[in-house]
Amino acid sequence: MSSTSGIQETPHFEEPLEATSNGLAVVSQELLETIHEAQLALEDCIDGLDNNCDGMTDLADVEACPYISVFTYWPVQPMPISHGHRARITVELIPPDPSEEAPWTWSREWAVVDARPQERCQPEDIVLGDQEDFRSLSRRYFWMPDSATKTDCLYTVEARINGYATANMRVQMVNHLPEIQLDENAVYDGGTWHLSASTATPLSISVSASAST
Numbered sequence: 192m193s194s195t196s197g198i199q200e201t202p203h204f205e206e207p208l209e210a211t212s213n214g215l216a217v218v219s220q221e222l223l224e225t226i227h228e229a230q231l232a233l234e235d236c237i238d239g240l241d242n243n244c245d246g247m248t249d250l251a252d253v254e255a256c257p258y259i260s261v262f263t264y265w266p267v268q269p270m271p272i273s274h275g276h277r278a279r280i281t282v283e284l285i286p287p288d289p290s291e292e293a294p295w296t297w298s299r300e301w302a303v304v305d306a307r308p309q310e311r312c313q314p315e316d317i318v319l320g321d322q323e324d325f326r327s328l329s330r331r332y333f334w335m336p337d338s339a340t341k342t343d344c345l346y347t348v349e350a351r352i353n354g355y356a357t358a359n360m361r362v363q364m365v366n367h368l369p370e371i372q373l374d375e376n377a378v379y380d381g382g383t384w385h386l387s388a389s390t391a392t393p394l395s396i397s398v399s400a401s402a403s404t
């Protein structure tokens with residue numbers, strides 16, 4: 192529409208009051224959720240302080256620091272593992288991580304936290320390898336030391352979830368003497384005895400014989 196002055200008038204549409212009110216409510220709700228998430232993120236679960244000022248400190252702040260059970264199928268403590276062998280430990284997280292896929296909400300840290308006897312065993316003796324993380328599991332590969340001086344060393348491997356939920360697994364380096372199993376029947380071909388043996392190490396056999404009468 193043109194006025195007599197020649198100035199174009201822009202059509203003006205007013206939003207209904209109800210729509211404006213609903214829009215503000217949505218923004219308000221989103222803002223509250225953002226503030227709430229920020230408050231949860233602010234709580235450090237192990238520092239002894241109420242970081243997000245909600246009156247609850249560390250693990251008492253159950254919403255920011257939920258109870259997590261770290262469960263392991265570790266049947267023997269300590270678990271004997273041969274020198275130089277690669278092994279793995281798996282822990283199950285109950286409940287599962289809040290995220291359905293990586294990146295995970297909860298951190299998963301693995302470490303060797305103790306070695307005994309301290310005179311000849313150190314946590315660094317164990318070499319930690321690849322780690323695999325899933326929503327309900329964390330798994331870590333490691334190598335046992337391969338030195339006779341570390342025989343019978345006891346190591347404690349710890350899985351730490353979200354900075355505070357832990358599980359400890361103990362392993363012991365063993366160095367069993369090689370065992371030789373002879374077949375039930377040695378075979379004599381009329382001039383020579385034939386023996387077969389199974390062993391995990393290079394085989395050297397010393398034989399002494401005496402004639403029987």
Ligand SMILES: [Ca+2]
Nearest residue numbers: 235240242249
């Ligand atoms: Ca805290």
Ligand SMILES: [Ca+2]
Nearest residue numbers: 241243247252
């Ligand atoms: Ca708090």
